Amino acid sequence: MFRNILVAVDGSPLSSRAVDVAVDIARHYNAKLCLLHAFPHVSDLLGTPEYERLLETRMLIGQSLIEAARTQVGDQVEVDVQLLEGPPAQAILRVAEEENFDLIVMGSRGHSPLVGLLLGSVSSTVAQRARCPVLIVH
Numbered sequence: 001m002f003r004n005i006l007v008a009v010d011g012s013p014l015s016s017r018a019v020d021v022a023v024d025i026a027r028h029y030n031a032k033l034c035l036l037h038a039f040p041h042v043s044d045l046l047g048t049p050e051y052e053r054l055l056e057t058r059m060l061i062g063q064s065l066i067e068a069a070r071t072q073v074g075d076q077v078e079v080d081v082q083l084l085e086g087p088p089a090q091a092i093l094r095v096a097e098e099e100n101f102d103l104i105v106m107g108s109r110g111h112s113p114l115v116g117l118l119l120g121s122v123s124s125t126v127a128q129r130a131r132c133p134v135l136i137v138h
Helices: 012-030 048-073 087-096 115-119 122-129
Strands: 004-008 032-039 078-084 103-108 135-137
Touching: 004 012, 004 078, 004 122, 012 032, 012 048, 012 087, 012 135, 032 048, 032 087, 048 078, 078 087, 087 103, 087 122, 103 122, 122 135
Parallel strands: 004 032, 004 103, 032 078, 103 135
Antiparallel strands: none
16 A cells, blocks of 8 residues: 655654654555655855855754664665755655655654744645645654
């Protein structure tokens, strides 16, 4: 049923739990995982040196989050990774559709409840708009 599973990674405890759940599902179905981290666009209005420093910092943080999740998966299943710049919900939805993922697994909240209330949660947006099943881990 599930052959390609997309896992959104943001470094939160719920994201870590989502990775564990995705690994269990992948092992059951002999599926492949893709660990994805997307970070918001860095404004180039900051000026070139500041823009490049901030972008590099966000890339390093993203790579660190991806590597931590990859370590968590270990050699239990086949894993690919993607690190993208852009609005996280849109990045997850775009990759899921373009690469025909069968399932998206993600934590229910990567930030505080207040921020989620004010801005809306990534998981809520993905669950409402995805064309494949979405498993939200609490």
